[in-house]
Amino acid sequence: MLELPFLRANRDEAEQRLTKRNIDAKGLLDRALELDEVRRNTQTELDGQLAELNGLSRTIGDLMKAGNKDEAEAAKGRTTALKTTSQELRERLEATEKALHDHLCTIPNAPNALVPVGRTPEENVTVMQEGEIPVLHANAKPHWELGEEYGFLHMDLGVKITGAGFPVYSGQGAKLQRALIAFFLDRATAAGYREIIPPHMVNAASAFATGQLPDKEGQMYHATVDDLYLIPTAEVPITNLYRDEIVDADKLPVKLVGYTPCFRREAGSYGAHVRGLNRVHQFDKVEIVRVEKPEDSYAALNEMVEHVKGLLRDLELPYRQLLLCGGDMGFASALTYDMEVYSAAQQRWLEVSSISNFETFQSNRLKLRYRGDDKKPRLAHTLNGSALALARIVAALLENNQTLEGIRIPKALQPYTGFAMITK
RNA sequence: GGAGAGGUGGCAGAGCGGUCGAAUGCGGCGGUCUUGAAAACCGCUUUACCCUCACGGGUAACGGGGGUUCGAAUCCCUCCCUCUCCGCCA
Incomplete structure (x- = not known):
C-alpha cells in the first residue's frame, strides 16, 4: 500500500511512476486524494466535537463532586445534541477511512525510475x-x-x-x-x-x-x-x-x-x-x-x-x-x-x-x-x-x-x- | 475434546465508574557526583491521526467489536487469543 503522505506531497512523481504500469494513474490518485481530504475534514470536525464533549463531562464531574445536582443535570442536557452529531461524524469518518483504505489497496506500488516502460x-x-x-x-x-x-x-x-x-x-x-x-x-x-x-x-x-x-x-x-x-x-x-x-x-x-x-x-x-x-x-x-x-x-x-x-x-x-x-x-x-x-x-x-x-x-x-x-x-x-x-x-x-x-x-x-x- | 484462569505501556505488575495514557519496579536515555566506572540522586522515556510555517494544541488507543453512562482500563454482551489441569497423540 502506498503511503498517503507521500502521495499528498509528491502527487506528480507518483502519477508519473504509476503510469509505467499502464493503468489510469491520474484517476486512481485523484480518487485517493479526494477521499483523503474528506477524511481529514471530517476528523477535524469530529475532534472538535469530542473535545467539547470531554469538556462538558469534566464539568459535570466537578459539579457532582461539589454537590451541585441541578447544574449538573442542566449540563447533561447540553451533551445530547453533541452526542448525536459526533456519532454521525464518527460514522462518516469510519466509512471514509474504509473507502480510502480499500481504494489504496487497489493501487499497485509505484515503479522505480529505473523500471522500463512496457506491457508484456x-x-x-x-x-x-x-x-x-x-x-x-x-x-x-x-x-x-x-x-x-x-x-x-x-x-x-x-x-x-x-x-x-x-x-x-x-x-x-x-x-x-x-x-x-x-x-x-x-x-x-x-x-x-x-x-x-x-x-x-x-x-x-x-x-x-x-x-x-x-x-x-x-x-x-x-x-x-x-x-x-x-x-x-x-x-x-x-x-x-x-x-x-x-x-x-x-x-x-x-x-x-x-x-x-x-x-x-x-x-x-x-x-x-x-x-x-x-x-x-x-x-x-x-x-x-x-x-x-x-x-x-x-x-x-x-x-x-x-x-x-x-x-x-x-x-x-x-x-x-x-x-x-x-x-x-x-x-x-x-x-x-x-x-x-x-x-x-x-x-x-x-x-x-x-x-x-x-x-x-x-x-x-x-x-x-x-x-x-x-x-x-x-x-x-x-x-x-x-x-x-x-x-x-x-x-x-x-x-x-x-x-x-x-x-x-x-x-x-x-x-x-x-x-x-x-x-x- | 472436557474443566478452569487470564489478556493493561519494552518487560514485570497495580488500578476495577470521574484530570488514568494509566501507580510502582525493572530496563532504556540524559544529567549531577567521580580521574574513570559502579552506587546514589534528579529528570525524561508509547503510538497513530487531525489543526498549525512554527511554538503549541486537539482526538483516539488498557486483546477485537458492540452496549450502558454526562463520563469506562474499570459495568454488561460478544468474538478472538494465551496459559494451567485432564483426555488423546508425533
Whole structure:
C-alpha cells in the first residue's frame, strides 16, 4: 500500500511512476486524494466535537463532586445534541477511512525510475547473460522423460495421491532436492543471513500484510475450517515476523533466509508449457528476506542479485538477468529482477528467481518501522528474492547435464548429494 | 475434546465508574557526583491521526467489536487469543 503522505506531497512523481504500469494513474490518485481530504475534514470536525464533549463531562464531574445536582443535570442536557452529531461524524469518518483504505489497496506500488516502460514480458530488459548454452547429444530428453527413465521423478504418483502438479521424488531425485536445499541454505547463512524455519500456514492478517490478500486470493490454498492459508512462498511468514514492529536502526539490516515448500493453485494454467516441473502446485524454495533503511535498499537489492548469480554459476547453469518492465512487475514491487536459467532439452528459459525491492509498500501494510537518528519511527524498506526455487533448477540441471552415461551433478553440489552422477 | 484462569505501556505488575495514557519496579536515555566506572540522586522515556510555517494544541488507543453512562482500563454482551489441569497423540 502506498503511503498517503507521500502521495499528498509528491502527487506528480507518483502519477508519473504509476503510469509505467499502464493503468489510469491520474484517476486512481485523484480518487485517493479526494477521499483523503474528506477524511481529514471530517476528523477535524469530529475532534472538535469530542473535545467539547470531554469538556462538558469534566464539568459535570466537578459539579457532582461539589454537590451541585441541578447544574449538573442542566449540563447533561447540553451533551445530547453533541452526542448525536459526533456519532454521525464518527460514522462518516469510519466509512471514509474504509473507502480510502480499500481504494489504496487497489493501487499497485509505484515503479522505480529505473523500471522500463512496457506491457508484456517481451519488453523486459535483459541486463546480462552468462554461461554457455550446452549442446546436447542427439537423444536428449526433457526432464520429465528423464525422471521416468531413471526412476527418480514420478508425476503420475503425485496425481494418484494428491492431484496434478504435485511431484513425487524418489531415490537420487529426492536426495538431489535435499542437497540443493542444504546447499542454498549454507550459502545464504555464509553470506550473513539468519536461518528461519517458519510455519507453512499463515493467517489472513499475514497474507494481507505481504500483499497476497486481497490481490491474489485465488492463488493460495485456503484451509477454510481454520481460516488459514498455505504459504505460496516463505516471504509471507518470514516478512511477517516483523509485522507491527519498531526496530532500532542499529538492528538493520535484517537478513533472513528460510527454506519452505511453496503451495500455489496456479488456477487456469495448464497445457504443454507447464509440463513436468515447469509449473507445479508444490515446490521447494529457499528465500532470502531483508529489512533495510531506505537509503540502503537498492544496494541491498544488488547484493541479493550477486548472491543469486553466485549460486547459478556454481551450479554451472547458463542464466540471464532480466529487469522487469512496468507491465510485468508484481503488484507490490517497486523494482524486480528475474533470473532465468536455460533448460537445454526444452530449449527455453525458466524463471528460477525473482528479486524485488518493495520499498515501503509492504512495510506500510506490515507497520514495520525503524527508529532513525531523529528517534522518529519511519517505515523500513523490505526486499526478498528466491535463492533459489528448486523445481525449475532441477529441471535445468537434469536436462543440461544429461550424458549417455547418466546425469552429471555439478561439482559444488557433489558434497551434498554424495554422488557425482545420477544413474539408472 | 472436557474443566478452569487470564489478556493493561519494552518487560514485570497495580488500578476495577470521574484530570488514568494509566501507580510502582525493572530496563532504556540524559544529567549531577567521580580521574574513570559502579552506587546514589534528579529528570525524561508509547503510538497513530487531525489543526498549525512554527511554538503549541486537539482526538483516539488498557486483546477485537458492540452496549450502558454526562463520563469506562474499570459495568454488561460478544468474538478472538494465551496459559494451567485432564483426555488423546508425533
